[in-house]
Amino acid sequence: MSDRPLDERHNPWTTRTTEVRYENPWIRVEHNTVLNPAGNEGIYGVVRFKNVAVGIIPVDDEGNIWMVGQYRYPHSRYSWEIPEGGSPLGTPTLESAKRELLEEVGIRARRWDHLLHIDLSNSVCDEVGEIWLARELEFTAAEPEETEELQVRKLPLELAYQGVLSGKYRDSMTVAGILRLKLMLEEERRG
Amino acid sequence: MSDRPLDERHNPWTTRTTEVRYENPWIRVEHNTVLNPAGNEGIYGVVRFKNVAVGIIPVDDEGNIWMVGQYRYPHSRYSWEIPEGGSPLGTPTLESAKRELLEEVGIRARRWDHLLHIDLSNSVCDEVGEIWLARELEFTAAEPEETEELQVRKLPLELAYQGVLSGKYRDSMTVAGILRLKLMLEEERRG
Numbered sequence: 001m002s003d004r005p006l007d008e009r010h011n012p013w014t015t016r017t018t019e020v021r022y023e024n025p026w027i028r029v030e031h032n033t034v035l036n037p038a039g040n041e042g043i044y045g046v047v048r049f050k051n052v053a054v055g056i057i058p059v060d061d062e063g064n065i066w067m068v069g070q071y072r073y074p075h076s077r078y079s080w081e082i083p084e085g086g087s088p089l090g091t092p093t094l095e096s097a098k099r100e101l102l103e104e105v106g107i108r109a110r111r112w113d114h115l116l117h118i119d120l121s122n123s124v125c126d127e128v129g130e131i132w133l134a135r136e137l138e139f140t141a142a143e144p145e146e147t148e149e150l151q152v153r154k155l156p157l158e159l160a161y162q163g164v165l166s167g168k169y170r171d172s173m174t175v176a177g178i179l180r181l182k183l184m185l186e187e188e189r190r191g
Numbered sequence: 192m193s194d195r196p197l198d199e200r201h202n203p204w205t206t207r208t209t210e211v212r213y214e215n216p217w218i219r220v221e222h223n224t225v226l227n228p229a230g231n232e233g234i235y236g237v238v239r240f241k242n243v244a245v246g247i248i249p250v251d252d253e254g255n256i257w258m259v260g261q262y263r264y265p266h267s268r269y270s271w272e273i274p275e276g277g278s279p280l281g282t283p284t285l286e287s288a289k290r291e292l293l294e295e296v297g298i299r300a301r302r303w304d305h306l307l308h309i310d311l312s313n314s315v316c317d318e319v320g321e322i323w324l325a326r327e328l329e330f331t332a333a334e335p336e337e338t339e340e341l342q343v344r345k346l347p348l349e350l351a352y353q354g355v356l357s358g359k360y361r362d363s364m365t366v367a368g369i370l371r372l373k374l375m376l377e378e379e380r381r382g
Contacts, residue, residue, distance in 0.1 A: 005342065008269035012262050012340045021213040022220050024236045027315055029213050029220050037262075037340035045215045046265045047238055053314070071203050071228075074237045074317040075310060078199035086314070117358040118366055119266060120312035123244070123277070124218055126265040127312055128361075149203045149228035167308040170319075172363040175309055179370035180355075186377075 012037035013044070026050055026086070046124060051086030053120060053129035055173035056097045057181055058083070058107050058137055065160055065181070066105050067174075069151040080153070080163075081171040082131075082178070093130040101134055105152050106142035109134035115180050120172055131177045133184075157181060203228035204235070217241055217277070237315060242277030244311060244320035246364035247288045248372055249274070249298050249328055256351055256372070257296050258365075260342040271344070271354075272362040273322075273369070284321040292325055296343050297333035300325035306371050311363055322368045324375075348372060 014035040022029040032044045058066045065082070072079045083104045087096030094112060101107050111134070118129040142152065160178050163169040169178070205226040213220040223235045249257045256273070263270045274295045278287030285303060292298050302325070309320040333343065351369050354360040360369070 006260070006340070008260065008262075010262075011267065013264050022222065022236065024222070024234060027236055027238070029238075031213065031215070034264075043215060044264050045213065045218055047218070047220075047316075048265075053312070069197070069199065071199075071201075072310075072313045073204050073225075073235050074239075074315055075313055075319075076202065079310070079313060116355070116366060117361045118363050119263075119270070119361045120363050121244070121316055121318055122263045122266055122270060122362055124265055125238075125312060125316065128266075129363075149197070151197055164307070170308045170310045171313055172309050172311050172320075172367065175307060176363065176366045176370060179367060179374060183370060183374060 015044075021045075044124075046126065049125065049127040051088055052091075052093055052096075053118075053127060053173060054085055054087045054093045054096045054100060055081075055129060055131040055177055056083045056101045056134050057115070057131070057177050058101060058105065058109060058134040059157065059181065060135075060137055063157050063185065064154050065157050065178075066107065067153050067155060067160065067169075068104055069153065070149060079171055080169055081174045084171075084173060087130075094132060097130075097132040097134070102140070103143050103145070104150060106140045107134065108138040108140065110136035110138070115184075116176055118173065118176055129173050131173055131180070133181065157185065206235075212236075235315075237317065240316065240318040242279055243284055243287075244309075244318060244364060245276055245278045245284045245287045245291060246272075246320060246322040246368055247274045247292045247325050248306070248322070248368050249292060249296065249300060249325040250348065250372065251326075251328055254348050254376065255345050256348050256369075257298065258344050258346060258351065258360075259295055260344065261340065270362055271360055272365040275362075275364060278321075285323060288321075288323040288325070293331070294334050294336070295341060297331045298325065299329040299331065301327035301329070306375075307367055309364065309367055320364050322364055322371070324372065348376065 085100035116131040276291035307322040
């Protein structure tokens with residue numbers, strides 16, 4: 001490291017060739033040959049996502065939130081999470097958040113606030129996420145997609161927070177969203 | 192959804208075939224043909240990671256933390272983050288955390304506490320992460336790898352927290368780690 005600050009707009013990597021090695025409706029895997037920041041030859045495999053990840057925390061006036069349980073195929077295990085879904089690139093994420101919350105949980109919200117921007121896994125993926133807070137809730141019937149076999153559970157935020165600390169809840173958008181909401185509600189309470 | 196709770200150990204997906212479509216030293220991309228939870232035919236592309244993501248927050252007695260800046264190739268932009276690195280599957284992540292903190296930031300810590308488990312991007316990736324808190328710090332010289340062109344910055348946790356809220360800092364492990372540490376220090380302060 002030098003003592004002189006870097007120009008943070010400058011890309012220190014040089015891409016020589018890019019080849020698409022895998023593609024499906026959700027991701028595209030690119031194999032790049034590169035010169036790394038030291039100027040030496042290397043490769044960089046990048047997973048490009050066709051959707052923005054959208055997470056929603058619905059919270060009621062008593063401090064309860066709703067979580068969704070589903071089997072996560074890549075991890076081969078069950079996972080309880082805040083309601084989440086994919087928002088096609090170009091679609092406003094708030095629109096997708098409203099749709100997911102209604103489809104998965106059967107909730108409409110009158111008040112929406114943006115909670116967090118998040119880069120989910122930036123070493124090889126370009127996926128970005130947006131987390132929204134939903135308040136002033138109305139309840140209707142959920143209509144999940146057929147690829148989803150979902151359970152829905154209402155629980156106090158405090159219990160969800162304890163589950164994050166214990167490692168029971170591990171999904172990154174869930175962890176970040178619950179921690180953020182807990183700080184927000186504590187700040188509101190202190191005034 | 193039925194009212195009867197699901198057996199959460201049961202995998203509702205059936206995998207018919209698995210083919211490796213791309214592999215490099217860091218990831219392996221598998222294309223699966225499946226029956227989805229509704230019993231219909233589909234595909235599932237899974238990105239398997241060869242390392243656990245390890246994040247470290249070094250914090251001093253005055254509540255300062257250290258962040259690392261680097262250009263993130265997949266996002267084509269600069270990113271300030273807590274120190275992070277890959278821990279080969281099977282290696283204790285604390286060991287990797289100690290090595291990364293020393294190499295990237297030139298810090299040794301006498302006190303280590305586990306902060307969070309995190310599944311970074313569970314829709315198609317199986318990557319897991321572990322975040323460690325480093326305290327009682329000793330300072331020496333950093334020795335980054337040649338693929339890394341890093342800057343290091345010391346800043347108050349409060350400033351890092353404001354950067355998370357504003358979207359300046361977006362890396363998932365950084366967001367989760369900073370929010371978790373802020374809650375922890377507030378709880379310690381209240382006793």
